[in-house]
Amino acid sequence: MNIQINGKVESFVAETLTVSALLVAQKVDMPEMVSVEVNGDVLDRDAFGTTVVKEGDTVEFLYFMGGGRA
Amino acid sequence: MLNDEQIERYSRHILLQDVGGAGQQKIVNAKVLIIGAGGLGAPAALYLAAAGVGTLGIIDGDRVDLSNLQRQVIHFTPDVGRPKVQSAKEKINQLNPDVNVVTYEDVVHAGNILDIIKDYDFILDGTDNFSAKFLINDACVMAGKPYSHGGILRFDGQSMTVIPGETACYRCVFHSPPPKNAVPTCSQAGVLGAIAGMLGTIQATEVLKYIVGFGDLLTNRMLIFNAKTMAFRNAKFNRNPKCGVCGENPTVTSLIDYEQPVCELKKN
Numbered sequence A: 001m002n003i004q005i006n007g008k009v010e011s012f013v014a015e016t017l018t019v020s021a022l023l024v025a026q027k028v029d030m031p032e033m034v035s036v037e038v039n040g041d042v043l044d045r046d047a048f049g050t051t052v053v054k055e056g057d058t059v060e061f062l063y064f065m066g067g068g069r070a
Numbered sequence B: 001m002l003n004d005e006q007i008e009r010y011s012r013h014i015l016l017q018d019v020g021g022a023g024q025q026k027i028v029n030a031k032v033l034i035i036g037a038g039g040l041g042a043p044a045a046l047y048l049a050a051a052g053v054g055t056l057g058i059i060d061g062d063r064v065d066l067s068n069l070q071r072q073v074i075h076f077t078p079d080v081g082r083p084k085v086q087s088a089k090e091k092i093n094q095l096n097p098d099v100n101v102v103t104y105e106d107v108v109h110a111g112n113i114l115d116i117i118k119d120y121d122f123i124l125d126g127t128d129n130f131s132a133k134f135l136i137n138d139a140c141v142m143a144g145k146p147y148s149h150g151g152i153l154r155f156d157g158q159s160m161t162v163i164p165g166e167t168a169c170y171r172c173v174f175h176s177p178p179p180k181n182a183v184p185t186c187s188q189a190g191v192l193g194a195i196a197g198m199l200g201t202i203q204a205t206e207v208l209k210y211i212v213g214f215g216d217l218l219t220n221r222m223l224i225f226n227a228k229t230m231a232f233r234n235a236k237f238n239r240n241p242k243c244g245v246c247g248e249n250p251t252v253t254s255l256i257d258y259e260q261p262v263c264e265l266k267k268n
C-alpha cells in the first residue's frame, strides 16, 4: 500500500498496518512524544494498536515541541 | 485617528491594501499579551512594537542570562542579570515610544492566568515548557481568547493559531503533557538561535493578521518547518470531539498546574 506520511508518499509491502506497527516501521523511537492523526482526525493514544491504516490514507506524526527558552 | 508622525512611521503598512489606514488604526488600538520574553517572545515583541500595537503585555519571571543572548534578541549584553520584562520594556519603548508596555515579573499559573489574559485581545505563547503550554491553551479556551502556539526544538519549529470555540486547540492535538522522562533533557535539546526568530515572527504575523482581519490564520493546521531542509508544510486536522477542554464532554473544567520536569543543567 501507499500512504502519505508527513507529506511524503511511503510504500509498504503490507496491505494494512496498525498505527503502532507504523510507528515502529517509521523508526519513531519516542512514540510518547508523538501525536498521530489519520485523515485529519487525531487519534486517542490508546487507539494506536487498534487503528489500521490502508492504501491512500494520510498520516501525520506531530511532535511535542517546547521552545522559546528551552 | 492616526497623526502625521504615525502615518509616516506606519506608511509601509498603510500602503498595503489589506491593512491601510483602517487596519493600522486597529493595530494601534490592539492589546496583545506575550507570555515569555525569551526566544519566541523577543522577536515577536520587537515586531509587534514596530508594528505599533497599542498595548503590549509582557510576562516573564526570569532574569537575562548570558546563554539567552544567542537567540533572545530583545536583550543585550549589558542586560545580563536584569529582569527580562524590564529589559524588554526598555527596548520596545526605544523602538516605538507609542507602545504602552505592561510588565508582569511573574510566571503564569492556574491562580493568575485568567486574571492576566482578560485584558487582552490576543495572547502569544512564547513559553518553553509543556505545563505552561497546556495552561495557556486551557485558559485561552475557557476565557475565549484567541492565541498563537509556538514550539521550537533543535532545527524544527511549529505554530498554530487557536480561535476558541471555532477551531482546534492545542489539547485537541496533544491530549496531555508528555511523560517527564520523554522530554528531551537540556543537553539533548538546544536550538539554532535563528529558528526562534523565524518562529517568533511567524507568530507575530498571525497576531497582526488576526487584529487587522486579513488572510487565512494557522487554524485547524500546524505549520511545521525544518531548517536543515528548509521544508515548510501544513499538517491539517479537525477539532477533536473528545478534546479534554474544548470537546463535547470536557474533563478539564478547572485549570491545572502540571509538574514541570527539572532541568539538570543551569536553567535557561
Ligand SMILES: [Zn+2]
Pocket: B168, B169, B170, B171, B172, B173, B240, B243, B244, B245, B246, B247
Ligand atoms: Zn480542543
